[in-house]
Amino acid sequence: MENPYLPYPVRIDNITTETEDRNLKTFKFVFINPEDEAKFAYTPGQFAELSIAGKGEIPIGIASSPTEKGHIDFTVNKVGKVTTHLHNMKEGDVMGVRGPLGNWYPWEEMEGKNVVIIGGGFAFTTLRSSIVYMLEPENRSRFENITVVYGARSPGMLLYKDELMEWEKRDDLDMHITVDGTDDPDWKYNIGFVPAVTEQKVTSAENAIAIVCGPPIMIRFTQPVLEKLDFPPENIILSLENRMKCGIGICGHCNIGEKFVCKDGPVFSLARLKELPPDY
Amino acid sequence: MSAKIFSKDEWVGVLEGLKDDYRVYVPVREGDYHNFRVLEAGTRPSFDFQNTRMSAKFLAEPQSERMFVYTLDEKDPDAHILKEEEKAIPPLAVVGIRPCDAYAFKLVRRNFDTPDYKDPFWIKRYEATTFVGLGCNDPCKTCFCASAGSGPFDRKGLDVLLYDIGDAYLAQPLTDKGEALLDKAAGGKEADDASWKTAQALTRQVAGKISSRVPTDKLKDKDVNELYGASFWEDVAFSCINCGTCTYLCPTCWCFDVQDEVQRLPMAGDRIRNWDSCMFPLFTLHGSGHNPRSQKTERVRQRFMHKLKYYVDKYDNGIQCVGCGRCVQFCPVNIDIRKVAEKMNSL
Numbered sequence: 001m002e003n004p005y006l007p008y009p010v011r012i013d014n015i016t017t018e019t020e021d022r023n024l025k026t027f028k029f030v031f032i033n034p035e036d037e038a039k040f041a042y043t044p045g046q047f048a049e050l051s052i053a054g055k056g057e058i059p060i061g062i063a064s065s066p067t068e069k070g071h072i073d074f075t076v077n078k079v080g081k082v083t084t085h086l087h088n089m090k091e092g093d094v095m096g097v098r099g100p101l102g103n104w105y106p107w108e109e110m111e112g113k114n115v116v117i118i119g120g121g122f123a124f125t126t127l128r129s130s131i132v133y134m135l136e137p138e139n140r141s142r143f144e145n146i147t148v149v150y151g152a153r154s155p156g157m158l159l160y161k162d163e164l165m166e167w168e169k170r171d172d173l174d175m176h177i178t179v180d181g182t183d184d185p186d187w188k189y190n191i192g193f194v195p196a197v198t199e200q201k202v203t204s205a206e207n208a209i210a211i212v213c214g215p216p217i218m219i220r221f222t223q224p225v226l227e228k229l230d231f232p233p234e235n236i237i238l239s240l241e242n243r244m245k246c247g248i249g250i251c252g253h254c255n256i257g258e259k260f261v262c263k264d265g266p267v268f269s270l271a272r273l274k275e276l277p278p279d280y
Numbered sequence: 281m282s283a284k285i286f287s288k289d290e291w292v293g294v295l296e297g298l299k300d301d302y303r304v305y306v307p308v309r310e311g312d313y314h315n316f317r318v319l320e321a322g323t324r325p326s327f328d329f330q331n332t333r334m335s336a337k338f339l340a341e342p343q344s345e346r347m348f349v350y351t352l353d354e355k356d357p358d359a360h361i362l363k364e365e366e367k368a369i370p371p372l373a374v375v376g377i378r379p380c381d382a383y384a385f386k387l388v389r390r391n392f393d394t395p396d397y398k399d400p401f402w403i404k405r406y407e408a409t410t411f412v413g414l415g416c417n418d419p420c421k422t423c424f425c426a427s428a429g430s431g432p433f434d435r436k437g438l439d440v441l442l443y444d445i446g447d448a449y450l451a452q453p454l455t456d457k458g459e460a461l462l463d464k465a466a467g468g469k470e471a472d473d474a475s476w477k478t479a480q481a482l483t484r485q486v487a488g489k490i491s492s493r494v495p496t497d498k499l500k501d502k503d504v505n506e507l508y509g510a511s512f513w514e515d516v517a518f519s520c521i522n523c524g525t526c527t528y529l530c531p532t533c534w535c536f537d538v539q540d541e542v543q544r545l546p547m548a549g550d551r552i553r554n555w556d557s558c559m560f561p562l563f564t565l566h567g568s569g570h571n572p573r574s575q576k577t578e579r580v581r582q583r584f585m586h587k588l589k590y591y592v593d594k595y596d597n598g599i600q601c602v603g604c605g606r607c608v609q610f611c612p613v614n615i616d617i618r619k620v621a622e623k624m625n626s627l
Contacts, residue, residue, distance in 0.1 A: 052360075053361070055540055056539060077567075245538045249397065251535060251556070255582075
């Protein structure tokens with residue numbers, strides 16, 4: 001019997017500090033047993049448990065895209081025991097990754113549609129995975145217009161800045177970077193909260209699906225903007241989090257009604273979510 | 281194979297004999313109550329009980345269990361890599377488990393043995409176990425098994441059903457596992473008609489003794505959010521002190537936490553899992569500090585909604601409760617699942 005709790009051993013290949021407060025780092029892992037990479041076949045929107053012997057496990061969204069071979073990346077916010085330890089680890093250190101876990105964004109439904117991606121703060125990780133995935137030449141033609149609104153508190157708090165700047169320049173992607181505020185006189189992108197920028201930049205719900213990831217406050221104020229544009233709740237896609245342990249729907253921690261965020265989610269349409277009790 | 285009768289005089293000897301082939305768990309008196317313990321030198325089985333204080337769920341899910349081991353010693357080439365431990369699980373036999381508690385394993389199995397994921401720890405132990413149930417001649421006042429898909433002589437979770445017919449046990453095999461166990465049991469004789477008549481009379485008589493009826497017929501059709509938003513939750517939860525007793529005693533509660541410990545030896549660590557409880561605020565606390573169930577009313581509601589609504593909807597096979605009555609009997613502030621079910625069912 002396969003043991004679904006046993007992580008794949010990985011080595012930290014690279015660590016990038018993403019934000020000016022140094023609280024967010026991206027960890028690039030390579031599998032110690034190369035055959036594990038194929039077993040870890042994932043789809044954008046999924047997550048994994050990062051496992052540190054002696055410390056524990058944490059569920060983290062996968063930030064790399066399956067089109068990026070040879071490594072898997074996770075951007076981790078330093079908040080608790082495991083993440084703090086991880087932030088102090090160094091390149092070459094050995095740990096574990098268990099997954100991929102959960103469901104993914106509705107890629108089949110999104111084919112032939114306009115895709116609107118709305119992200120805030122450090123919840124941009126699986127959205128980054130999704131954008132890289134869609135921009136891959138073999139995938140780009142499967143989707144119509146791609147619009148991205150991504151905001152953070154300040155320029156220094158944006159994730160993946162180099163990529164964001166590159167995406168800004170592309171003509172097959174409508175990229176809108178925004179910050180809540182900045183004292184940088186040379187800032188040439190948007191200033192304003194994500195919901196407000198969404199209202200300015202996203203003009204139609206026609207043939208469109210919106211994926212929204214961010215802090216609860218951002219989601220709360222973005223929802224009415226999308227509803228005003230006539231996005232039906234079936235076409236508003238959210239990724240949730242809840243405290244998790246097993247990640248496979250067994251340990252009982254993350255339930256919302258009869259669903260487990262880890263196994264039946266983390267991706268839910270707003271329509272589906274409205275049918276469930278609000279335990280999240 | 282047909283049923284056997286074992287006289288009570290030979291019974292302990294029969295159990296002793298089973299030790300050659302099984303690790304045998306028997307009810308043992310501990311102060312005012314009974315619990316299951318391994319039958320070994322000095323263990324005195326006692327079948328003079330209504331039900332054990334703790335359920336037998338620990339057989340498949342020990343309260344604390346090592347999942348993996350590892351070393352943090354950098355000199356070891358496998359440092360920081362989790363390893364499965366070879367766990368030799370011998371055949372287990374639990375003798376005297378009540379039918380409701382055995383049925384609970386069937387309900388809990390839906391969670392550990394799923395089409396998508398198999399929990400090897402639980403499944404291996406469960407599959408290694410032969411369930412020798414003892415029908416209830418004397419149900420507790422708090423029992424409501426008959427309203428919860430089970431009953432005092434319910435066979436669903438059992439491999440052998442024992443009837444206490446006075447000076448003897450009538451042992452009826454129900455599965456191949458049960459037959460194998462009775463094959464190995466020394467002594468006894470073939471059950472005669474008179475014993476069967478006594479057993480049958482007993483089942484009829486006991487059925488009338490289950491006095492608690494709990495209505496659950498309308499739960500399936502209720503709207504989940506209407507039940508969730510019902511006004512009675514504050515009242516239900518008012519006296520709760522969040523002690524978690526209900527969840528630890530419940531044979532159908534299985535939630536567990538996963539933790540790492542490095543204390544067995546210097547540099548050697550374990551990943552372990554421990555029973556957890558949805559009655560505790562930490563159960564759902566996010567890293568950010570946000571907590572979807574920070575208030576006890578929310579947690580009490582979760583426990584009852586889970587058992588009486590969420591899983592009714594999820595599996596369409598009744599409530600996630602076998603009516604053992606432990607949570608009713610041992611709740612220090614008298615919260616009664618029967619009354620909550622009634623409120624929910626009649627909303």
